[in-house]
Amino acid sequence: MYSVDEIKELIKAFDNSKATKIEIKTEKGETFTIAQKTEETAAFIPAAVPAVVPAAAEKQTGSPFIHEEEKKTSEGDPITSPMVGVFYSAPAPDSDPYVTVGSQVKKGDVLCLIEAMKLMNEVTAEKSGEICEICVENGQVVEYGQPLFMIK
Numbered sequence: 001m002y003s004v005d006e007i008k009e010l011i012k013a014f015d016n017s018k019a020t021k022i023e024i025k026t027e028k029g030e031t032f033t034i035a036q037k038t039e040e041t042a043a044f045i046p047a048a049v050p051a052v053v054p055a056a057a058e059k060q061t062g063s064p065f066i067h068e069e070e071k072k073t074s075e076g077d078p079i080t081s082p083m084v085g086v087f088y089s090a091p092a093p094d095s096d097p098y099v100t101v102g103s104q105v106k107k108g109d110v111l112c113l114i115e116a117m118k119l120m121n122e123v124t125a126e127k128s129g130e131i132c133e134i135c136v137e138n139g140q141v142v143e144y145g146q147p148l149f150m151i152k
Contacts, residue, residue: 021120076132076152081142082123085116089138097138099149103131111149114142123148 010024081087089097089112098110105111105125114121133150136142 023122076129076150077127078135078147079111079123079126079149079151081114081144081146081148083114083116083121084143085114085121085141087136087138087140087142087148088113088115088120089134099131099134101131101134105129105131105151125151127151 089099091098091113098112099105106128107125109125110122111125111131112123114123129151131149132152135147135149142148
């Protein structure tokens with residue numbers, strides 16, 4: 001894993017380059033993508049809007065966030081968000097989504113993007129299978145550990 005200083009140095013070098021996207025693969029096989037906003041993607045990225053949750057939900061769960069996993073309405077295993085950010089189902093506004101319900105995916109396939117701190121991060125399939133549910137909507141703010149997809 002990279003240290004905080006190494007990551008900061010990498011981001012600084014990236015900001016000073018003409019590159020618009022880099023991918024980093026860790027020793028564990030995890031892939032991280034760092035991308036700069038372009039005119040094309042800036043139009044696609046809405047401003048983050050804080051979620052409004054009724055106070056009754058906060059009292060019931062002890063948290064202002066309601067996790068889809070608490071509902072337990074779907075079969076399969078959850079694929080969760082690795083970070084807080086904005087969920088995007090497609091690489092651009094005029095593109096088809098990476099996956100839909102019923103899509104067959106292989107381990108490592110890109111499922112969506114999560115924008116965090118102006119960086120676009122790819123979320124990949126942790127295992128092969130079929131997407132049986134998409135738990136969030138395009139442009140929705142998601143939190144760490146929140147289920148994004150169900151896969152079986």
